Amino acid sequence: MSTSRRGFLKGILGTGAAGAAAATLPGCAPDIDPAPVTDVTASAAGTVDLLVTRYPDLEPVGGAITVRVPGQPTPLLIAHTKNEGASDDFSTVSSICTHVGCPLGFDGKDVVCPCHLSRFSPKDGSVLHRPATVALRSFQTTYNAGTRVVSVNVLGGDSNFPSAVDGVVTLPFSEFPDLRNNGGLVTGTPPGYGNAIFVSRQQDGTLSAVDSICTHQQCPVEFDSAKDDLFCPCHGSTFTLEGAVTQGPATLPLKKFTVTETPDAVVVSGVR
Numbered sequence: 001m002s003t004s005r006r007g008f009l010k011g012i013l014g015t016g017a018a019g020a021a022a023a024t025l026p027g028c029a030p031d032i033d034p035a036p037v038t039d040v041t042a043s044a045a046g047t048v049d050l051l052v053t054r055y056p057d058l059e060p061v062g063g064a065i066t067v068r069v070p071g072q073p074t075p076l077l078i079a080h081t082k083n084e085g086a087s088d089d090f091s092t093v094s095s096i097c098t099h100v101g102c103p104l105g106f107d108g109k110d111v112v113c114p115c116h117l118s119r120f121s122p123k124d125g126s127v128l129h130r131p132a133t134v135a136l137r138s139f140q141t142t143y144n145a146g147t148r149v150v151s152v153n154v155l156g157g158d159s160n161f162p163s164a165v166d167g168v169v170t171l172p173f174s175e176f177p178d179l180r181n182n183g184g185l186v187t188g189t190p191p192g193y194g195n196a197i198f199v200s201r202q203q204d205g206t207l208s209a210v211d212s213i214c215t216h217q218q219c220p221v222e223f224d225s226a227k228d229d230l231f232c233p234c235h236g237s238t239f240t241l242e243g244a245v246t247q248g249p250a251t252l253p254l255k256k257f258t259v260t261e262t263p264d265a266v267v268v269s270g271v272r
Contacts, residue, residue, distance in 0.1 A: 032105040032107055032112050032114045033105055033114070034066060034095075034102075034103035034104060034105050034114065035057070035064040035065050035066040035077055035079075035095065035103075035104065035105050035106055036057045036065050036066065037065070037066045037067075037068060037075070038055065038065055038066070038067055038068070039067075039068045039069075039070075040067050040068070040069060041069070041070060042069050042070075042071070042072075042154050042155070045155075046153060046154055046155025046156070046192065046194065047151045047152060047153050047154070047155075048067060048069055048076070048151070048152040048154055049149055049150070049151050050067075050078070050149065050150045050151075050152075051147075051148060051149055052080075052148045052149070052150055053148055058078060058080055058150075059080070060080065061080055061081065061082055061088070061108075062080065062081075062106070062107075062108030062109075063079075063080045063106075064077060064078060064079040064080065064105070064106035065077075065078055066095045066103065066104075067152075069154055072154055072194075073195070073213045073218040074094045074095060074096045074137075074218045075094070075095040075096070075103075076092050076093070076094065076095055076139065076152060076154070077092065077093055077094070077095035077104055077106065077111060077122075078090060078091070078092045078141070078150060078152065079091050079092075079093075079106045079111065079122040081122060081123075087145065088143060088145065089143065090141050090143050090150045091122040091123050091138070091141055092138065092139040092141040092152045093111060093120065093122060093124075093125040093136040093137060093138050093139070094125070094136045094137040094138075094218075096217065096218065097113040097115065097116075097118055097132055098118075098132050098133075098134040098135070098136065098217075098219055098234045099113065099115070099116055099118050099131050099132040099133075099234075100115060100116070100217075101217040102114065102115035102116075104120070104136075106122065110122065110128055110129075111125075111136065113132065116131050116132075117129065117131075118130060118131055118132035120132070120135070120136050123138070124138050125137060125138040133233075134219060134233045134234045137220065139152050139153060139154060139156070140152070140153040140156050141153075154194050155191070155192050155193060155194040156189075156191060156194060157188070157189040157190045157191035157192065157193060157194065158188045158189045158190075158191070159191075160188070161188030161189060161190055161191070162188075162190060163190055163191040163192045164190040164191070164192035164193040164271040164272065165192065167269060167270055167271050167272035168267060168268070168269050168271065169190045169193075169197070169267070169268040169271050170265050170266075170267050170268075171186060171199060171265055171266045171267075171268070172264055172265045173264060173265060173266075174264070176199075176266070179199065179201055179207075179266050180201075181201065182201055182202065182203050182204070182205055183200075183201065183202075183203055183228075184200065184201045185198065185199070185200040185201075185223065185241070186198075186199045186200070187199070187212075187223065190271060193271050193272065195211055195212055195213055195220075196211075196212035196220060197209055197210065197211060197212060197257065197268065197271065198210050198212060198223065198230065198241060199259070199266060199268060200241045202241070202242070207259040207260075207261060207266060208241055208242045208243070208256070208259060209256070209257040209258075209259045209268045210230075210239075210241070210242065210243040210254040210255060210256050210257065211254055211255035211256075211257070212230075212254075213254070213255070214232040214234070214235075214237055214250055214254075215237075215245075215250050215251070215252035215253065215254065215255075216232065216234075216235055216237050216248075216249050216250040216251075217234060217235065219232050219233065219234035219235070221233075221237075221239065221254070224238075228241070229241065229246065230254070232250065235249055235250075236249070237249055237250035239253065239254050242256070243255070243256050257269060257270045257271055258270050
């Protein structure tokens with residue numbers, strides 16, 4: 001493994017995690033480095049705006065960079081491709097492989113993991129080649145050819161789910177009647193927050209709300225209706241609907257939010 005790859009692993013994952021990731025690199029791994037890293041702050045509206053000409057690793061077709069954004073659970077990989085009309089196009093996915101958490105690179109066509117050769121689509125994060133089985137997260141990305149600015153929306157959400165306004169999400173019972181019932185569950189991604197949340201009423205009537213990002217390697221968890229819990233499809237961690245770890249490798253609970261109730265709605269606070 002080249003010095004630049006080892007240095008990248010230390011910079012983005014930390015020394016301990018970098019050593020673990022480096023140990024998984026097969027001897028026949030191609031010389032594909034993780035995309036170069038830069039730090040960028042998102043705007044108040046939740047967009048990361050990059051003037052392409054300022055980033056020589058991103059400017060040519062086939063180029064890519066890794067962008068670390070404060071508050072985001074994983075860095076972003078922004079790739080420069082061509083669309084069907086042969087004009088410039090850009091795509092953004094999460095930059096950490098869902099297999100064992102290695103930083104990803106771009107070979108001009110696919111997003112590639114240098115550890116175990118998993119490949120992903122830069123367009124939607126779907127798995128193109130195993131051993132990874134879970135897709136990368138994708139982000140809405142636009143490009144203004146006139147200004148040469150790429151904009152990535154890191155706080156996008158579901159159009160049919162309430163927005164997070166000043167960190168508060170209000171779920172009216174008229175729209176989410178399941179939250180009146182013990183055992184009821186609602187999930188969605190609030191615009192203005194960017195991650196899915198799970199809001200549930202327990203069998204004793206208490207309310208709970210947790211974030212969807214696994215605390216192990218930041219994969220989104222899913223609801224398992226058969227077990228009435230949350231599980232991480234990347235590495236098998238499980239959590240209660242209140243966020244407590246019931247099976248590793250995760251050791252920390254999911255992020256919890258404050259939940260209150262009015263006669264008309266459930267109110268989730270701290271969603272920021």
